[in-house]
Amino acid sequence: MPPTFVVAIPSPQTGKQSLTMQHALNTKPLPVITPPSHPHSDSLPLDITPKSRPRAISVPLSPSSSSATKNTTQCSSMTKLGKRCSRQVKLPSTHSHIDPIPVVYCHQHRDAMFHAQTGFYVRQKGMPDTFVEFSDYIPQYLQRDTQLALRVEMEKAASTSDVPGYIYTYEIRDPKRPGVIQLKVGRAVNLTKRLDQWGKQCGSKIPIVRGWWPGTVEDESDDDGTNGSLLTGNIKAGEPGPLCHRVERLVHIELADLVVHTPYLDSKFPKVDNSDTSPSTSGSPKKATMKPCLDCGTIHREIFAFPRPEKGRYKGREWELLVKPVIEKWGKFVSEYYA
Template sequence: MAHPSISVGVRSRPQLDIAPNRPRATSVPPSPLSPSANKNTAQCSSMTKAGKQCSRQVKLPSTHSHIDPTPVVYCHQHRDAMYTAQTGFYVRQKGKEDRFADYIPPYLQRDTQLALRVEMEKAASLADVPGYIYTYEIRDPKRPSVIQLKVGRTVNLAKRLDQWDKQCGSKMQIVRGWWPVTVENDSDDDGTNGSLLKGSLKAGEPGPLCHRVERLVHIELADLVVHMPYLNPKFPKIDNSDLSSSGVGSPTPKKSVMKPCPDCGTIHREIFAFPRPEKGRYKGREWDLLVKPVIEKWGKFVSEYYA
């Protein structure tokens, strides 16, 4: 669908990311981490002037442990070149170039920004289907300092939410919302606008290309969880260089250890544990002000450019 407006000698579809996003049947629980997701390094995805893939091995950023298949990575030399050489992408159906900066905030790490750029510019997959992006809050009294939000996709919202209760039922799971529609504050005249109670929710019409939306959302949320830029008092008016100087939200954190679920034995990469802010406007509003806007932004992007 879309191709870069500026040629920088980089192939449009990096080799590390050619595996298609296959739809997951709603009756099957998420699979464990694949072998590729357990590697600590990956080959640089950039192409050299000789037309060959760069042979350098790159240490995977901590954010990439949440995402499978692993997003593209670049060595230090090609990462800087990729970032500065191209500021926008050309969408044929729009007939104009759009800027990456209109969608990718500067407080995200450079590796995250480049991974989002690659996903934004990709053509729509014929295997992608309409669906929903839903969010659960997982209540765990043993971890009061974090809020755990599971962000996943499904083609049948009511059925999928019911499956999670049966699959992983040791902890309380509360529905917080879903895309493309969710519960509004004001009800209809007859009081049946909707509810977050699982037996009463109204899913509405599905949104387009739910696999693409989920992947964009996961890439950005992984950065927010690992680097915690929202804990900086100046957030969101910061860039990633501010994080290293402030001492809050280190750009090189230790890689988080993702443990198997005690209920089903799988590693749920789609569960994001946000350290709770102790004060400020984001305290107690992590879903409303941090996660929900990310889902709505990428849902709108995919709907406008690729639906």
């Protein structure tokens, strides 16, 4: 510490003092402020640097989230002025299965879009112009909202981030629901690894592999019995198919319609035309309940619960005659025009 100096003002010994001098002599010296000592060498310095904000954490979708409880959305069409239509549209029942939500149109643009054109030209660099008819892939027994959503997905250009992979199907057996068959339809880059992950992620569910695209086991075995198996841990996946994200998206949109509106329960199926059915006259089909999984807490939108037909051609053959053909159809579409 440096020494402290106090300068004293000498008082005159004689003579009468002025009022100014008397005030100066009676003023006490100001106190000396001693600076704080430096911290010891083993003390930690005070960090006053502002802390950065914590990184956001992604959480599984819950039923209370806005995306899960949202009942309306803005019309996806453009007006003649080049602006997006401002009308709010009630979400179709089928769209609760699909994330992100497919396109939805108001009553005016819905009909206009449906009758505007019958197909599209495939956008693929270096390839000749190819026109694809919507009717070659989209059946008339699907609702008009579903058909429009499929049209938009079909016409999209291939994404550079899409990768080859597989579309697999599990059956989740539930003895408490004999009238329903639950089929989980998802995608995987590594089929064997994904099947193993599902078993560990949701341990209370007993999945039974029904098949996968592109390819599955043959009904008849080779001479040495090595043609493949549906047993988990013994599956030989084969070569992956192109653009598995695109294939899964198309498959999910169509399967959601089959689950919610169940056109296959009609005795005339597949010769059923629901394309002209409007939401106001079709009634309100029972909306599939999307509850969080008790094992992992997420909502499995890729699980489709099909009411089983009680009689007819499709009884007991829901996977083979309803789900498998949908997967193979969209896999073939993507392979032929976008691979």
